[in-house]
Amino acid sequence: MKKPRAAVGGRRRKQTSSGEEREKHALSSSQARPTIPDGQARRQEEVVLQASVSPYYQFRDTAEVTVFRESLLSWYDQKKRDLPWRRRAEGEVDLDRRAYAVWVSEVMLQQTQVATVIDYYTRWMQKWPTLQDLASASLEEVNQLWAGLGYYSRGRRLQEGARKVVGELGGHVPRTAETLQRLLPGVGRYTAGAIASIAFGQVTGVVDGNVVRVLCRVRGIGADPSNTFVSQQLWSLAQQLVDPARPGDFNQAAMELGAIVCTPQHPHCSQCPVQSLCRAHQRVEREQLPASQSLPGSPDVEECAPNTGQCQLCAPPTEPWDQTLGVANFPRKASRKPPREECSATCVLEQPRAPGGARILLVQRPNSGLLAGLWEFPSVTVDPSGRHQRKALLQELQNWAGPLPATHLHHLGQVVHTFSHIKLTYQVYGLALEAQAPVFRVYEGQQSGTGKSSKRSQVSTPSSRKKPSPGQQVLDRFFRPHLPTDAPRLNGVAQ
Ligand code: SF4
Numbered sequence: 001m002k003k004p005r006a007a008v009g010g011r012r013r014k015q016t017s018s019g020e021e022r023e024k025h026a027l028s029s030s031q032a033r034p035t036i037p038d039g040q041a042r043r044q045e046e047v048v049l050q051a052s053v054s055p056y057y058q059f060r061d062t063a064e065v066t067v068f069r070e071s072l073l074s075w076y077d078q079k080k081r082d083l084p085w086r087r088r089a090e091g092e093v094d095l096d097r098r099a100y101a102v103w104v105s106e107v108m109l110q111q112t113q114v115a116t117v118i119d120y121y122t123r124w125m126q127k128w129p130t131l132q133d134l135a136s137a138s139l140e141e142v143n144q145l146w147a148g149l150g151y152y153s154r155g156r157r158l159q160e161g162a163r164k165v166v167g168e169l170g171g172h173v174p175r176t177a178e179t180l181q182r183l184l185p186g187v188g189r190y191t192a193g194a195i196a197s198i199a200f201g202q203v204t205g206v207v208d209g210n211v212v213r214v215l216c217r218v219r220g221i222g223a224d225p226s227n228t229f230v231s232q233q234l235w236s237l238a239q240q241l242v243d244p245a246r247p248g249d250f251n252q253a254a255m256e257l258g259a260i261v262c263t264p265q266h267p268h269c270s271q272c273p274v275q276s277l278c279r280a281h282q283r284v285e286r287e288q289l290p291a292s293q294s295l296p297g298s299p300d301v302e303e304c305a306p307n308t309g310q311c312q313l314c315a316p317p318t319e320p321w322d323q324t325l326g327v328a329n330f331p332r333k334a335s336r337k338p339p340r341e342e343c344s345a346t347c348v349l350e351q352p353r354a355p356g357g358a359r360i361l362l363v364q365r366p367n368s369g370l371l372a373g374l375w376e377f378p379s380v381t382v383d384p385s386g387r388h389q390r391k392a393l394l395q396e397l398q399n400w401a402g403p404l405p406a407t408h409l410h411h412l413g414q415v416v417h418t419f420s421h422i423k424l425t426y427q428v429y430g431l432a433l434e435a436q437a438p439v440f441r442v443y444e445g446q447q448s449g450t451g452k453s454s455k456r457s458q459v460s461t462p463s464s465r466k467k468p469s470p471g472q473q474v475l476d477r478f479f480r481p482h483l484p485t486d487a488p489r490l491n492g493v494a495q
């Protein structure tokens with residue numbers, strides 16, 4: 001029987017605290033009338049921002065905010081990339097279809113580059129053009145299309161969400177950020193805000209990685225953006241800035257600026273529409289002035305003063321300004337835990353002379369946790385020291401396939417794959433069975449999505465470990481000598 005494994009790598013959805021459930025007015029066009037923001041919550045956020053931080057981080061007045069919005073939006077109107085989800089959302093009048101088009105793109109874009117997503121998005125929307133189509137797909141089909149995008153729970157949750165909308169919400173996507181986040185699986189604060197603003201015109205700000213970078217630079221925020229207080233300030237700033245007439249476009253513009261101008265390493269400040277309001281840029285210019293030219297008593301607030309080390313938005317005194325980084329001094333890199341190390345023993349159990357062609361045993365992972373519901377070579381988590389590895393693996397194999405000849409189990413090499421929080425070393429074994437092997441479930445190896453996502457996999461074999469790294473390879477290449485390339489499709493249970 002299948003054993004549940006430790007759930008790892010999952011992203012826990014934050015619950016909202018707001019009790020607001022009012023549906024906002026829907027729009028028939030992304031540029032039409034905005035909905036009314038939740039005034040009370042917004043005022044509270046602004047009060048928090050203003051009461052607790054230095055004026056250095058705030059916009060001077062509403063005129064400055066207006067200049068920021070207008071500059072950013074007119075830049076966006078000229079420079080925005082023509083992306084399939086934008087075209088689809090802009091041309092769609094049906095609100096649920098429009099929300100679906102945005103939802104799919106936002107989920108795919110989490111942790112994944114635009115260039116990679118385009119092709120997946122196009123295939124997805126061709127295969128499942130509506131929420132109803134997605135709701136009736138199988139998880140197997142969803143995983144298959146998702147293969148290579150990584151973070152597989154995203155696809156599964158997207159489908160769960162579609163099923164919920166179709167089965168429980170009358171086919172209608174919730175119309176506000178608050179209800180989206182509360183009712184839909186896998187929809188967190190960012191995704192909810194993006195769908196609500198882009199598809200429904202709700203005036204709600206969003207903060208993703210690009211926006212964090214832009215806002216930290218624009219406001220000169222040097223503290224760790226993953227810190228709760230800093231994150232609250234960033235959401236509050238985003239809410240303050242979002243354009244009430246074009247909230248969806250504004251949010252996309254802020255993200256677009258981060259993606260193509262205010263990039264992580266080499267931002268193009270000379271092409272930036274908000275350069276005149278950017279604290280990071282001002283700081284760079286000031287640092288470049290010879291000391292004799294710095295103007296004392298400048299009319300602008302040019303520093304967060306006094307910097308006693310108490311300010312929660314300043315860079316810590318232990319991390320002084322680095323001249324060589326320029327504006328890229330912001331945002332401060334979040335302190336990241338190194339991935340936890342795990343070890344797994346896995347086996348390609350092969351039946352080379354099975355009737356109809358060679359067969360291999362693939363088994364399905366549990367429906368929760370890492371790579372949930374995907375197919376894999378049977379594997380078992382083992383002690384990294386390597387002790388009892390063979391025994392544990394053999395036991396796992398026998399659970400699936402019945403008694404096996406232990407002496408045929410050969411160690412082939414190892415594959416290291418880094419997931420978001422786990423560095424997993426697979427000790428790879430092979431075992432070839434005679435033609436009349438016990439009954440076991442088989443599945444065609446080439447259909448497995450697991451190997452194709454191995455952009456970050458490093459492969460080594462006992463004979464190649466001393467050689468230079470063979471670079472990025474996928475599991476099926478690693479096993480090619482063992483797999484006939486013209487193997488027929490083998491699904492279901494075979495004898
Ligand atoms: S001026 Fe430079 S650092 Fe500031 S927002 Fe624009 S691109 Fe980013």
Ligand SMILES: [Zn+2]
Binds near residue numbers: 054304311312313315
């Ligand atoms: Zn400060």
